Amino acid sequence: MPETSSSSFIPRQGSVKKVRKTSRQVYIFTLVGYVLFFSALVSSAAVFLYQRHVDTKYQEKVVQLNSAIANFSDIKMEEVRSFNMRLLQSKERIENTVSAATLLESLEKATAQSVGFESFALKRIEDEKFELTAELNSPSFDSALFQRQLFEREPAIDSVEFEDVSLAENVEEGVQTVVTFRAILGVPLENISYEAVDQDNLSLPNVATTSGSTIGSSTPIFTEDNQQTL
Amino acid sequence: MMPTGLFSQIALVALSVGVIFMYVKPALDEVKKTQDAISVYETEYTKVYQVNEKLNRLFNSLNVVNLDDKQKLLTYMPDVVDTVAVPRDIKAITDKEAVILRQIKYVGLKQKEIDNGYIDPLLTSQPIGQALPEAHVFLLNFEGSYGQVKAVLRNLEQNAYPLEVHNLAIEKSDGGFLNVTMDLITYDRITPPAPVIETGGS
Numbered sequence: 086m087p088e089t090s091s092s093s094f095i096p097r098q099g100s101v102k103k104v105r106k107t108s109r110q111v112y113i114f115t116l117v118g119y120v121l122f123f124s125a126l127v128s129s130a131a132v133f134l135y136q137r138h139v140d141t142k143y144q145e146k147v148v149q150l151n152s153a154i155a156n157f158s159d160i161k162m163e164e165v166r167s168f169n170m171r172l173l174q175s176k177e178r179i180e181n182t183v184s185a186a187t188l189l190e191s192l193e194k195a196t197a198q199s200v201g202f203e204s205f206a207l208k209r210i211e212d213e214k215f216e217l218t219a220e221l222n223s224p225s226f227d228s229a230l231f232q233r234q235l236f237e238r239e240p241a242i243d244s245v246e247f248e249d250v251s252l253a254e255n256v257e258e259g260v261q262t263v264v265t266f267r268a269i270l271g272v273p274l275e276n277i278s279y280e281a282v283d284q285d286n287l288s289l290p291n292v293a294t295t296s297g298s299t300i301g302s303s304t305p306i307f308t309e310d311n312q313q314t315l
Numbered sequence: 316m317m318p319t320g321l322f323s324q325i326a327l328v329a330l331s332v333g334v335i336f337m338y339v340k341p342a343l344d345e346v347k348k349t350q351d352a353i354s355v356y357e358t359e360y361t362k363v364y365q366v367n368e369k370l371n372r373l374f375n376s377l378n379v380v381n382l383d384d385k386q387k388l389l390t391y392m393p394d395v396v397d398t399v400a401v402p403r404d405i406k407a408i409t410d411k412e413a414v415i416l417r418q419i420k421y422v423g424l425k426q427k428e429i430d431n432g433y434i435d436p437l438l439t440s441q442p443i444g445q446a447l448p449e450a451h452v453f454l455l456n457f458e459g460s461y462g463q464v465k466a467v468l469r470n471l472e473q474n475a476y477p478l479e480v481h482n483l484a485i486e487k488s489d490g491g492f493l494n495v496t497m498d499l500i501t502y503d504r505i506t507p508p509a510p511v512i513e514t515g516g517s
Contacts (some may be wrong), residue, residue: 089487118324125331125339132342139349145357153363161374164499168377168388171504177393178477186468186479209484279472305460 089104140193152223183277188215191277195239199228214243215277217270222263226252229264236270244271391476395504396451405455405478405499410468414459415492425450425500448502452481455499458492467495477501 138269183226185207196202203220208217229250236245398421409416459467464485471478484499 109442114325118327120333122327125334127338129334132339136342136346136349137347139353143349143353143356148354150356150360150363153360153367153490156367157363158370158374161370165370165373165377167504168380169373171388171392174502175388176478178392178448182477182479183473184468184472185483186465189465189468202485203487205483205485207480209479211480212497311342315368 181274182279183215183274186280187279188217188277190274191239191241191272192217192219195235195242197223197228197232199224199237200232209274213276214274215272217268217272219268219270220265221268222265224262224264226250226264227264232268236268241272241276242270243273243276244269246270345395348516357508391450392502392504394504395477396449396501398451401451401453401478401501404474405453405471407458408474409455410458411470412463414457414463414467417456417458417494418454419456420454422452422454422498423454430435434440448504450500452495452501453478453501456494457498458488458494459492460491464493471499 137168185261188207200221200223203222205220208216208218221229221232223232229247233247236242246269248267248269250264253263253265254261374452402419402421405419406416409419457467468480471480477500480497481500482496484496486494488494
């Protein structure tokens, strides 16, 4: 009876098959080397191109700036500067314009009837104030005191000083007592109003005419008989 | 075909590092410098552009001012004080009030009390007082009544250009008249030095 192969407990020896294992080893160093190399190549190319781009942009900016500088007009600048300077200086002078006639009117209002002016001097201290010096006379010390009070009450006057007060007798018209004194007054410019007039109504080519409307409301400080009436 | 030998790989790495340090890094540094320069140029361009814009705007606004106003301004603050025309105008004022004219004389320049500073030509934020105009002094001496003196003063202060009374002396003279002496000051424009415009460059 023939033995079947399936009945044998002895394993049958099959053909020996040699399995050849192929090794695909990837070395880290090699990989890093490749990556580094290609990175260097790519970055070099990128940097080269970017540098060219940046250089081009730089040239454009230089041209743009030079063009803007070339567009600057010296003539326009000089004209604007000239006009601006003229305007500012004119504005500055207008802001410091004061009326000497108005100042005289303020003095008229602040001068007692019995007090007379012998002389009057006015000095402008830059754009700050007027310093007034007046030689005055009055029939008595009481009048002089009253006059000082009037000056002190006058809003335009901010400092009042009386000096060289003396008493004399005028014998020309009988025996008459005369008190003479010097008044030194400080008047800030901002206390003196100035009212401009319409230049179109002026009759002279470059000069103004008087308005005349505000004059005459007070009595003049200088009169023929040297007497002031309030 | 990539080299696979150890020596070749080391050479590859060395070459790569060399390229990075010898070319890429210096090139990047150069790019950074160029970018900084571009930034400076952009900033300067913006400044110059703004100046040009402002100048054009101011110039246009200047052109809007009508000729009559410009002429008045020029009369008020001339480039040069006419030392003949001013006494003529003063004489016209005194003649108008029929005072007895004694003297009109050009004294000269008033001593200036200004700093060396000037107003920025484009900006108005600078103090105005730093650029006072040049002051010219004229002496006026006449005789008249008190009313005439006041009228003359009114006329002087309403002139088309400033005739400021800086020193005034009034004394009684014969015949009830007043002898008046005054310093009148008028101005002309000082031209400040042109500003230096600095621009960035590389």
